[in-house]
Amino acid sequence: DAGGLGGRIAARCGVPAGSVCVTSGATEAFYLVAQAFAGANSTVPVPAFSEYADACAMHRHRVRRISREALLRGEGLDGGGLVWLCSPNNPDGRAYPVDALRDMIGTFRERVFVLDHSYGAFTDAPLLDDREVLRYPNLVVVHSMTKRYGMPGLRLGYLVASPGLVTRIAACRMPWSVNALALAAGEYVLSYPEEFVFDREAVLAEARRFRRRLDDIGGVETSPSDCHFFLARL
Numbered sequence: 234d235a236g237g238l239g240g241r242i243a244a245r246c247g248v249p250a251g252s253v254c255v256t257s258g259a260t261e262a263f264y265l266v267a268q269a270f271a272g273a274n275s276t277v278p279v280p281a282f283s284e285y286a287d288a289c290a291m292h293r294h295r296v297r298r299i300s301r302e303a304l305l306r307g308e309g310l311d312g313g314g315l316v317w318l319c320s321p322n323n324p325d326g327r328a329y330p331v332d333a334l335r336d337m338i339g340t341f342r343e344r345v346f347v348l349d350h351s352y353g354a355f356t357d358a359p360l361l362d363d364r365e366v367l368r369y370p371n372l373v374v375v376h377s378m379t380k381r382y383g384m385p386g387l388r389l390g391y392l393v394a395s396p397g398l399v400t401r402i403a404a405c406r407m408p409w410s411v412n413a414l415a416l417a418a419g420e421y422v423l424s425y426p427e428e429f430v431f432d433r434e435a436v437l438a439e440a441r442r443f444r445r446r447l448d449d450i451g452g453v454e455t456s457p458s459d460c461h462f463f464l465a466r467l
Contacts (some may be wrong), residue, residue: 234403235411238419240392242391245423248362249454251396254403255419258353259390260284266315266373266392267292268349275316278304280324280464282349285317305333310341319403321348321356326458328358335361338369347399350376351390355433358459363393371397381421382422382429387415436461 235255241254256262267275267288275294277285278301289296297309301322310316316337320329338346344368353360353376366372373394379385389411392402422429440461447453447465454466 234406234408235416237313238416238423239391240419240464243393246393248363248367248393249396251286252366252399253393254406255389255391255410255411256400256406257415257417258379258388259375261388261406261410262375262390262402263285263317263349264288264291265402265405266345267294269402270294270315270345270465274278274312276304276314276316276344278318280322281317282319284302285347285349289315291315297378302328305329307335307340310344313343313466315343316344316346317349318340318346319351320360321352321458321460322360323349323352324462325464326327326352326460328356328459329361330361331361333422335365335369338365338372342371345371345373347373347375348453349375351375351380352460352462354381355436356460357433357437368460370397371376375397378419378422382418384415384418386411387418389415389419432443 237246239253239255243250250448263284275289275296277296277298279298286296299308318329321327350360363374366374373392375392376390377388378389444455444463447455456464
């Protein structure tokens with residue numbers, strides 16, 4: 234069950250060991266959550282990573298797509314179900330204001346908020362801390378070690394939530410879903426963090442330069458972003 238690595242991640246996040254579930258990339262986390270709440274109502278602000286709706290469809294969710302602005306106004310969030318968020322968002326790179334997230338999560342407590350932080354290492358924007366799950370039992374935060382440490386072929390991620398939510402979600406996981414090489418890599422990157430420091434400011438500066446050069450070409454209109462990727466309209 235990847236409990237050894239899960240315990241190390243929990244200690245690093247400052248949450249109890251039972252608050253972490255290690256997964257085969259962030260994508261497995263999305264499908265496990267959808268399975269654990271099969272048949273639920275799900276709200277997905279668009280544009281969004283397609284795997285959220287795909288996971289929901291596989292497990293018979295009723296999916297409602299709304300705009301980011303409508304979500305921040307709390308439209309249609311009354312009642313139970315799930316809300317799928319990504320910050321910074323894939324594909325437009327925009328981060329959600331943390332105060333607005335706290336207000337939503339605290340107000341609509343019958344909703345489970347699935348917050349994808351796969352690109353959290355690639356932004357300077359403030360993000361919710363993993364320890365917020367101790368305050369909000371209706372919050373699930375998903376991380377991608379695959380992206381943070383540049384090892385997509387190995388598939389490694391994890392989710393952080395209250396122990397009760399983790400128990401419900403992990404019950405859907407098949408045995409040995411995370412392979413031994415991924416677990417070994419996870420142990421290594423946590424043991425030697427100094428080997429995996431990257432220059433985030435340089436990456437963001439290059440992204441901004443790239444956006445400016447695209448805008449200068451003409452015929453390309455780029456959108457604001459809080460990380461190293463962005464949408465462009467041709």
